[in-house]
Amino acid sequence: GTPRNVERLNEYGGKVGGPIWKNKMFFWFDMDNYIFPQSLSSQPSLLTPAAEAGMFTYTPTSAGCGSSPYVTASGSNCTVNLYALAAANGQQSTADPVVKGYLDSVLSSVGKPGVTVLPTPPSLDTQQISFLNTGKNSRRFPDFRYDWDVTSKHHIELDEHYSHYYGTPDFLNNAQYTFPAAPFNQITGGQNGFRYLMVAAWRWTINNNMSNELRAGVEGGPTGFFIGQDLTKYPTIKTNLGNIAYGPTFFDGNTALGTEPFQGYGPQGRNYVTGQANDTFGWTKGTHNLNFGVSTTYIHANSYNDGALE
Numbered sequence: 001g002t003p004r005n006v007e008r009l010n011e012y013g014g015k016v017g018g019p020i021w022k023n024k025m026f027f028w029f030d031m032d033n034y035i036f037p038q039s040l041s042s043q044p045s046l047l048t049p050a051a052e053a054g055m056f057t058y059t060p061t062s063a064g065c066g067s068s069p070y071v072t073a074s075g076s077n078c079t080v081n082l083y084a085l086a087a088a089n090g091q092q093s094t095a096d097p098v099v100k101g102y103l104d105s106v107l108s109s110v111g112k113p114g115v116t117v118l119p120t121p122p123s124l125d126t127q128q129i130s131f132l133n134t135g136k137n138s139r140r141f142p143d144f145r146y147d148w149d150v151t152s153k154h155h156i157e158l159d160e161h162y163s164h165y166y167g168t169p170d171f172l173n174n175a176q177y178t179f180p181a182a183p184f185n186q187i188t189g190g191q192n193g194f195r196y197l198m199v200a201a202w203r204w205t206i207n208n209n210m211s212n213e214l215r216a217g218v219e220g221g222p223t224g225f226f227i228g229q230d231l232t233k234y235p236t237i238k239t240n241l242g243n244i245a246y247g248p249t250f251f252d253g254n255t256a257l258g259t260e261p262f263q264g265y266g267p268q269g270r271n272y273v274t275g276q277a278n279d280t281f282g283w284t285k286g287t288h289n290l291n292f293g294v295s296t297t298y299i300h301a302n303s304y305n306d307g308a309l310e
Helices: 082-088 097-111
Strands: 010-021 025-042 045-047 055-058 071-074 077-081 126-149 154-168 190-207 210-220 223-227 236-239 242-245 268-285 288-305
Touching: 045 097, 077 082, 097 126
Parallel strands: none
Antiparallel strands: 010 025, 025 126, 045 126, 055 077, 071 077, 126 154, 154 190, 190 210, 190 223, 210 268, 223 268, 236 242, 268 288
């Protein structure tokens, strides 16, 4: 009953090149574009209405459900009223209002359009739904090259390569929203990545047996995650760092707790930059070829995580 995933690739681009200054300066440019309207099938687990109301069902290890007034038989299983049991023992017997609000929102996913309840539940107290996460991502790859014959002995070139990636939600890192109901479908955020590589070179023919090349380049890739995420939708907790947006955990059907419906704690990102410069001198002397050179490399790493509990 769940619609098929959509994987549609729209690809287009172009190339152009030619002289800027006759016999002196030339250029080359190309652009490739990839546009992905996407959807991804998700099957999260959530509590049953009875379990959310405190009625938990289990299979007893021995025959019968015992004589407790808070436990009743349900076929071959037993159901315990945890709220009534807690009240009888002087413990908190009502749901925390903040947690209940989010659990109610999760449970409302069952009635949303396009949501299918799977026929085989993960456990006696959970159910599993299936729906399509929809989104888009785009990738653009522009390239530039310039060549300049300054004189018959001097040549300069410049190469630039870029790669821009934007996806919302971030399907690449499984950061799509976890439930098709507010506020979980309002706080996904996206990934915005920009990679680049730039190289410049100067070649000098000193005379008929000596030449020199100076080449320098830099590459980097600033990438941001959870871009555009609305942190006001998060519950907050007080820490010694101030109020921090916090992502609670819910049942995921595989382990007791695990999936984070709030997907991260705030914008995160990284940028690693590498720069390198080389100079090479070549000298032909009779039957001998001599090469001399020097190289230097610079590496810089920077990352950030706004509002994370780490």
